[in-house]
Amino acid sequence: MTAGFGARLDAALDARGSLCVGIDPHAALLSAWGMSDSADGLAEFADRCVAAFADTAAVIKPQSAFFERFGSTGVAVLERTVAACRAGGAIVLLDVKRGDIGSTMAAYAQAYLDPAAPLAVDAITVSPYLGIGSLEPVFELTAAHGAGAFVLAATSNPEGPQFQHARTAADRIVAQEVVDEIGARNAGAAPLGALGVVAGATIAPGVLRFEQLNGPILAPGVGAQGGTADDVRRLFGSALSAVLPTVSREVLRHGPDPAQLRASVSRLVDEFAFLRAA
Secondary structure (H helix, E strand, O other): OOOOHHHHHHHHHHHHOOOEEEEOOOHHHHHHOOOOOOHHHHHHHHHHHHHHHOOOOOEEEEEHHHHHOOHHHHHHHHHHHHHHHHHOOOEEEEEEEEOOOHHHHHHHHHHHHOOOOOOOOOEEEEOOOOOHHHHHHHHHHHHHHOOEEEEEEEOOOOOOHHHHOOEOOOOOEHHHHHHHHHHHHHOOOOOOOOEEEEEOOOOOOOOOOOOOOOOOEEEOOEOOOOEOHHHHHHHHHHHHHHEEEEEOHHHHOOOOOHHHHHHHHHHHHHHOOHHHHO
């Protein structure tokens, strides 16, 4: 990697548009695509996604769990999928949501962010709810290897606000503390910091502020979960140019034909073209 993650992501969004496409091969979707719920079905599904997205989407987000459930064979498919997507020019964000402490967190960081690792990717998702300081090994490797990380702040699931919108002793929303801490770590980076946050497109407007983040915002909840382009526009204000709407079901329901999958991506890229114009 010759440039930092923030710079590479910014260039990819300029070149391919503001969209992150998920690869989520759960059993029901494999069946809907006419494939068996097996390692062979997984491999066929992944290959079709690579054919559709690797040279079109700015960011591709495989969900690691759907590969891991097939054991070592599934992980081998994930390794091949990651390599093929990166070879096609896409940035790969592996959705693993790791969060641990000490040497265990360091091992997770090595597994995904060390360029020599078999599952090396451009960025990963991580959870800060053991304390943001627990993620220090991830932050160190993003800096060392020009990689990135997206830290969960306010997720799109309905159970999240019970914890993420709770208030600290200083009467600040926990999720805002996460955003502000990541912003402090991104200070001075240009055009974007390497550390982003996850903030769902379904959260209430005005709950969080992103002006000082100086990093990318992964926005799940678009499409099948009810979030719209108008929601994104209302939620993120002056940070719009750094927003990365993430879609899975909204695109994958058009499979298994790669041409139809690609057409769905193109339509959504056009729908969110206002983000880079902001």
